[in-house]
Amino acid sequence: xxxxxxxxxxxxxxxxxxxxxxxxxxxxxxxxxxxxxxxxxxxxxxxxxxxxxxxxxxxxxxxxxxxxxxxxxxxxxxxxxxxxxxxxxxxxxxxxxxxxxxxxxxxxxxxxxxxxxxxxxxxxxxxxxxxxxxxxxxxxxxxxxxxxxxxxxxxxxxxxxxxxxxxxxxxxxxxxxxxxxxxxxxxxxxxxxxxxxxxxxxxxxxxxxxxxxxxxxxxxxxxxxxxx
Amino acid sequence: xxxxxxxxxxxxxxxxxxxxxxxxxxxxxxxxxxxxxxxxxxxxxxxxxxxxxxxxxxxxxxxxxxxxxxxxxxxxxxxxxxxxxxxxxxxxxxxxxxxxxxxxxxxxxxxxxxxxxxxxxxxxxxxxxxxxxxxxxxxxxxxxxxxxxxxxxxxxxxxxxxxxxxxxxxxxxxxxxxxxxxxxxxxxxxxxxxxxxxxxxxxxxxxxxxxxxxxxxxxxxxxxxxxxxxxxxxxxxxxxxxxxxxxxxxxxxxxxxxxxxxxxxxxxxxxxxxxxxxxx
Numbered sequence: 102x103x104x105x106x107x108x109x110x111x112x113x114x115x116x117x118x119x120x121x122x123x124x125x126x127x128x129x130x131x132x133x134x135x136x137x138x139x140x141x142x143x144x145x146x147x148x149x150x151x152x153x154x155x156x157x158x159x160x161x162x163x164x165x166x167x168x169x170x171x172x173x174x175x176x177x178x179x180x181x182x183x184x185x186x187x188x189x190x191x192x193x194x195x196x197x198x199x200x201x202x203x204x205x206x207x208x209x210x211x212x213x214x215x216x217x218x219x220x221x222x223x224x225x226x227x228x229x230x231x232x233x234x235x236x237x238x239x240x241x242x243x244x245x246x247x248x249x250x251x252x253x254x255x256x257x258x259x260x261x262x263x264x265x266x267x268x269x270x271x272x273x274x275x276x277x278x279x280x281x282x283x284x285x286x287x288x289x290x291x292x293x294x295x296x297x298x299x300x301x302x303x304x305x306x307x308x309x310x311x312x313x314x315x316x317x318x319x320x321x322x323x324x325x326x327x328x329x
Numbered sequence: 330x331x332x333x334x335x336x337x338x339x340x341x342x343x344x345x346x347x348x349x350x351x352x353x354x355x356x357x358x359x360x361x362x363x364x365x366x367x368x369x370x371x372x373x374x375x376x377x378x379x380x381x382x383x384x385x386x387x388x389x390x391x392x393x394x395x396x397x398x399x400x401x402x403x404x405x406x407x408x409x410x411x412x413x414x415x416x417x418x419x420x421x422x423x424x425x426x427x428x429x430x431x432x433x434x435x436x437x438x439x440x441x442x443x444x445x446x447x448x449x450x451x452x453x454x455x456x457x458x459x460x461x462x463x464x465x466x467x468x469x470x471x472x473x474x475x476x477x478x479x480x481x482x483x484x485x486x487x488x489x490x491x492x493x494x495x496x497x498x499x500x501x502x503x504x505x506x507x508x509x510x511x512x513x514x515x516x517x518x519x520x521x522x523x524x525x526x527x528x529x530x531x532x533x534x535x536x537x538x539x540x541x542x543x544x545x546x547x548x549x550x551x552x553x554x555x556x557x558x559x560x561x562x563x564x565x566x567x568x569x570x571x572x573x574x575x576x577x578x579x580x581x582x583x584x585x586x587x588x589x590x591x592x593x594x595x596x597x598x599x600x601x602x603x604x605x606x607x608x609x
Binding site: 149150151152153154155159171173174175176177178179180181182249250251253275276277278306 | 380381382383384385386387388389390391477478480485486487488489491492573
């Protein structure tokens with residue numbers, strides 16, 4: 102009888118924790134879904150191995166559910182994943198199960214880890230880890246692990262748009278595979294081969310995006326996203 | 330007398346149809362490149378950015394006039410020496426083949442001045458070819474594709490240069506490219522002094538460039554000691570202006586070596602032509 106009671110208690114405990122984690126995600130989703138669209142000025146700084154680029158300014162447009170466009174005078178570099186994929190994935194009900202993990206302090210704020218595991222084995226996403234500030238229902242850190250692009254860590258900072266869950270800074274840490282560019286393709290035949298000795302090891306790169314002057318729910322038209 | 334003879338040499342160059350072959354070939358090649366980039370530019374550029382595009386996206390006007398100009402310059406700077414040698418390799422040997430060299434040498438002008446006037450005329454032709462290349466590469470491609478940041482692929486990675494930081498690089502790059510082509514011009518004039526026909530110096534010039542370029546691109550350490558002294562190694566110095574941090578010292582060194590080559594070829598041409606037996 103004791104064993105039966107213990108089993109029921111453990112099962113209930115696990116079930117209630119899973120429910121709670123998904124509730125937290127639902128709250129985060131609700132917050133973000135209150136944003137129909139927005140435009141924001143962005144300042145992008147990239148520090149990627151084997152890529153030299155100056156910081157650049159631009160304007161980013163977003164419209165639910167996953168329309169993103171960036172207008173900039175020059176060339177900007179952004180991570181392939183991390184802007185819309187995470188929100189789209191978290192918004193798919195029944196596509197994943199969420200489990201609470203440990204508690205961690207991030208920049209002086211107590212966060213709770215939520216492990217999000219996709220139910221579909223064919224999904225490109227293998228695992229999502231979210232460190233959530235439960236008081237404000239905002240994500241302070243996430244780790245997205247995919248089959249195609251390795252893992253990407255994102256640190257979120259918030260100021261004036263915390264009510265919408267819109268960050269004022271995103272810091273992406275991405276995996277970059279080192280590779281060798283043949284001289285014949287690069288064209289600089291007078292370079293010595295000492296600089297070309299690269300291996301297949303993976304290096305980390307960071308992209309920091311600062312957001313200023315959010316304009317939320319301004320009724321952006323779809324044509325903005327179709328323009329080149 | 331030197332200026333007068335230089336003018337005469339320029340008239341001779343202009344009167345030969347092969348002199349316009351270079352301009353025609355450049356125009357045609359650049360038109361083909363522009364057409365290819367307009368039709369299928371994104372797939373050509375993705376060959377360069379492919380290694381990064383697994384994890385990153387490049388936003389903005391990637392295919393722009395600056396990128397096209399850079400691609401054109403990189404592609405054609407290998408072939409332009411042939412167009413230069415086609416004209417300059419004929420400057421002395423052409424006179425020998427036609428038999429006019431004896432008449433020239435009998436005029437009241439020194440043999441040194443004859444060579445110098447031919448060299449100056451050849452240099453002016455080289456300058457015009459470089460300017461034409463620059464005009465087509467920069468201005469026409471800007472007119473068609475607009476402006477923007479420049480993506481440059483080096484063997485140590487990708488460099489994205491801001492639009493405002495590009496034009497001076499092209500300007501100085503073309504100056505160094507001109508110096509490289511002038512070296513080719515001096516070499517072909519030098520070989521021309523040894524030959525009695527036009528084909529020999531042209532083929533010999535291209536053969537030397539080809540052999541030196543292959544040696545330069547081989548990663549064999551046995552050639553490392555001679556590579557810094559080969560003029561072909563420094564012919565690509567224009568590309569250094571498109572590094573994130575321009576290696577000015579290396580560029581100065583390349584300029585010095587190219588200039589030394591030019592003067593060496595010119596000196597050897599003067600020596601040979603002054604000793605040349607024109608009676609037979």
